Amino acid sequence: MKKTIAVAGATGFIGKWFIKNYKTDFNIIGLSRNSISKDHKCDIEWRQVDLYSISSTTKALKNVDIGIYLVHSMQPSTRMNQGSFEDTDILLADNFSRAAMDCKLKQIIYVGGILPKDKYRMSKHLNSRFEVEKTLGSRKTPLTSIRAGIIIGPDGSSFKIVQKLVENLPIMACPNWTKSLNQPLDILDALKVIKWSIDNKEAYNQSFEIGGNEVITYMDLLKLTAKKMNKKRFIFSFSFITVGLSKLWVSLVTGTSQNFISPLVESLKHKMTLSESNRFKLNNSFMSIDESLEKAIRPKFTLPQNPKFEPRSIEKNTVRSVQRIANPSKKTAEFFARIYPIWLTKRFASIIKANFDGKYVRFFLFGFLLLELKVIKSRSDKSRQLFFISGGILVKRKDLGWLEFRSVLDDRYLIAAIHEYVPKLPWLVYKYTQAKVHLIVMKQFEKFLQTIPKKQYKK
Numbered sequence: 001m002k003k004t005i006a007v008a009g010a011t012g013f014i015g016k017w018f019i020k021n022y023k024t025d026f027n028i029i030g031l032s033r034n035s036i037s038k039d040h041k042c043d044i045e046w047r048q049v050d051l052y053s054i055s056s057t058t059k060a061l062k063n064v065d066i067g068i069y070l071v072h073s074m075q076p077s078t079r080m081n082q083g084s085f086e087d088t089d090i091l092l093a094d095n096f097s098r099a100a101m102d103c104k105l106k107q108i109i110y111v112g113g114i115l116p117k118d119k120y121r122m123s124k125h126l127n128s129r130f131e132v133e134k135t136l137g138s139r140k141t142p143l144t145s146i147r148a149g150i151i152i153g154p155d156g157s158s159f160k161i162v163q164k165l166v167e168n169l170p171i172m173a174c175p176n177w178t179k180s181l182n183q184p185l186d187i188l189d190a191l192k193v194i195k196w197s198i199d200n201k202e203a204y205n206q207s208f209e210i211g212g213n214e215v216i217t218y219m220d221l222l223k224l225t226a227k228k229m230n231k232k233r234f235i236f237s238f239s240f241i242t243v244g245l246s247k248l249w250v251s252l253v254t255g256t257s258q259n260f261i262s263p264l265v266e267s268l269k270h271k272m273t274l275s276e277s278n279r280f281k282l283n284n285s286f287m288s289i290d291e292s293l294e295k296a297i298r299p300k301f302t303l304p305q306n307p308k309f310e311p312r313s314i315e316k317n318t319v320r321s322v323q324r325i326a327n328p329s330k331k332t333a334e335f336f337a338r339i340y341p342i343w344l345t346k347r348f349a350s351i352i353k354a355n356f357d358g359k360y361v362r363f364f365l366f367g368f369l370l371l372e373l374k375v376i377k378s379r380s381d382k383s384r385q386l387f388f389i390s391g392g393i394l395v396k397r398k399d400l401g402w403l404e405f406r407s408v409l410d411d412r413y414l415i416a417a418i419h420e421y422v423p424k425l426p427w428l429v430y431k432y433t434q435a436k437v438h439l440i441v442m443k444q445f446e447k448f449l450q451t452i453p454k455k456q457y458k459k
Contacts, residue, residue, distance in 0.1 A: 002027050003199055006061055008051065008096060009070030013156045014111060014194075016304035017187050018068065019044055022195060031060050033077075034309035042307055051092050052077070052320070052419050055379065057099040066198055067100050069093070069110045069136060078420070080431065082439060083322035086128040090408050091322055091415055093135040098384075100141040107204060109144045109197050110136050111190070114183075114209050116270035123266040133207070135408060142204035144197045146190075146280075149211050149272040150221070152292045153187030154299040163297070164254035166226045166233060173238035177269040178219040183211030186292035193280055208280040214289050215273055221289075228293045315397060317430075319421045321438060325414040325446040329453065333405040336414055336449075337361075337375075337385035340405075343448055344441070361387060370394050373403055383407040389421060394434065397422040414449075416442060 003026050009015045010030030019028055028044045035048045049060035051071060061067060073088040081088075100108055112129035116122055122130070129147075137143035152159050165172065193210050197203040216224075219235060226233040250265060251257070287295075341354035341361055353364045361373040372391035379386045389401040401421035408415055418438075423430040 003065045004029065004063065005066045005068060005198065006031055006047075006064040007068045007070065008049075009068075009072070010046075011306045012070055012072075013153065014151070014187070014190065015068075015070050016155075016306060017153065018191055018194065020304035021188075021191055025195075026198070029060075029064065030307075032309065034312050037308040037310050040308040046307065051095055054095045054098055054384075057095050058102050061099050061103040061105065064103060065106050067096065067105050067108045067141075068194065069096055069108055069132075071096075078318040078320040079316065079427075080319045080321075080435065082320070082435065083324075083417075084124075086124055086131065087322045087324040087415065089128050089132050090135055090324070090413075091406065091417060093132040094138075094406065094408050094415075097136050097139050097141065101139045105141050106199060107142050107144060107197075108136050109146065109194060109203075111146045111148060111194070113267070114147045114149045114211065114272045114274070117273055117275065123270065125267040126270065131409065137205070138410070144200075144203040144205075145207040146193055146197065147207060147209045147278070148185060148190055149182045150184040151187050151190050152184050152289070152296050154296050154303050156187060156296070159296055161250065161254050161256060162221060162225050163229070164256075165250070166222060166229055166231055168253050170233060172222065172233060172235045174219050174222070174235060176237070176239050177265070178222070179217050179237065180269055180271055181215050181217055182221070182272045183213075183215055183274055184221065184289055184292065185210055185212045186287040186295070189286045196282065207278060209274045209278045210280045211272075211274045212286050212289060212292070216289065218268055224289060224293060225297070228290075228297050315400065315420075315422050317396075317422055317427050318400075319418060319423060319430075319435070321416075321418040321421075321435075323416045323439075323442045325416060325442065325449060327407070327411055327414045328450060330411040331407075331414075331449075331452070332382040332411065333385045333407045333414065334380075334382045336405045336416075337387075340445065343445060347444060347448070360390070363392070368393060383411075389418075394424050395422070396424045416445075 005026045006029040007015050007018060008031045010019060011032060019030060022028065023044050030044055030046045031049045032046055033050065036042060036046045047060045050056040071092055073085050073092055110133055112133050113126045115130065116126060133145045150158055190210060193208065219237065223235050226235065338356060341356045344352060344354045351365065355362055359375060361375070362369060363371040370392050371394055373387035374390040376386045376388060383406065385405045387403045389395055389398065389403060391398055401419060403418050406415040406417065423434060425434060
């Protein structure tokens with residue numbers, strides 16, 4: 001009987017190729033933020049999902065055997081996004097992990113990045129990939145983590161950057177990071193490892209590093225790509241180019257967003273080769289770099305295409321704020337939800353008054369109700385407290401946004417997040433007043449939490 005596999009990140013590079021290659025081997029469900037156009041004929045099932053919502057994610061994973069997680073939140077999803085991609089990534093991974101456990105999935109398969117093999121402090125991008133791995137594996141659902149370096153293939157986001165650099169720059173003065181070692185892997189070989197892992201108990205709660213059999217530098221990859229593209233390029237090392245300048249020129253030359261380029265370039269300083277202890281050892285017949293480049297540059301087969309999606313009807317001025325707060329006392333989200341109104345009232349000398357009566361949290365300024373939050377007890381627990389934004393003079397839509405406190409990574413951190421909030425203030429006024437104040441308040445709350453000894457309060 002075919003396994004039912006849900007792919008989160010199904011419209012991305014790996015997701016599209018997985019669907020193209022294995023749609024007859026498995027019952028594949030593609031997860032997408034947008035709904036499929038009614039006039040589009042699909043050869044797999046697609047489900048609309050908001051991965052920021054646990055209830056939506058749980059609904060999308062109903063009657064699923066295996067979840068493949070290919071999500072990376074490097075692009076904003078609302079008009080204002082307060083918070084880093086690292087913190088958003090943890091939140092999304094925690095939602096998926098919770099939903100997978102509730103739906104009794106047999107396994108989660110995650111494709112992340114190779115862990116560095118050098119002295120440098122791990123880049124934000126790679127550290128985020130590792131945090132996502134730990135978050136996905138923090139509950140009962142068995143996790144298989146596949147750590148990869150550069151994956152080469154037609155239409156691959158990372159390899160497209162290499163191609164555009166070669167296409168647009170006759171002369172390339174390469175910074176020191178281009179001398180770092182990597183083991184590129186072809187997309188088809190990466191897919192073989194994913195397929196091997198599916199419902200394979202040998203892969204449960206295991207991590208594997210995957211890469212090709214050849215170790216090369218990024219500069220060599222540029223040179224090999226230029227040769228394959230029949231481009232005469234003068235590529236040389238120039239050590240005075242900083243990482244900051246690298247981000248700028250790569251973004252300008254390739255026409256790629258700095259939100260996407262920045263974390264990738266920071267990661268390229270690392271030595272990204274396979275370790276003997278974690279390398280995938282069951283298949284040594286991976287494609288050569290030369291063959292993989294030829295296939296990526298001049299593909300002789302039809303490239304996978306995403307279906308046609310309906311445009312989403314969304315509120316224009318929406319806000320998302322995801323803030324990570326250090327939690328040295330290891331308190332629960334339930335504790336934070338209880339203590340936050342008390343702290344806020346004391347911190348602002350009762351100018352702002354906040355109270356929590358067990359059902360609502362209300363914030364007042366000089367007697368005016370600024371904000372009202374309704375606790376959703378049926379969807380809250382010790383590690384997560386959920387509130388709907390239900391009223392107040394600062395709220396335009398009382399039927400849309402929500403706020404949550406979330407404990408993550410074994411209670412090492414608290415995530416305080418606002419989702420789909422629509423402010424009542426004019427946008428520019430909100431942007432430079434209320435939005436700024438929110439960040440200041442969160443920073444002050446974090447400082448307060450550092451002063452709480454572990455035994456001061458009960459969890």
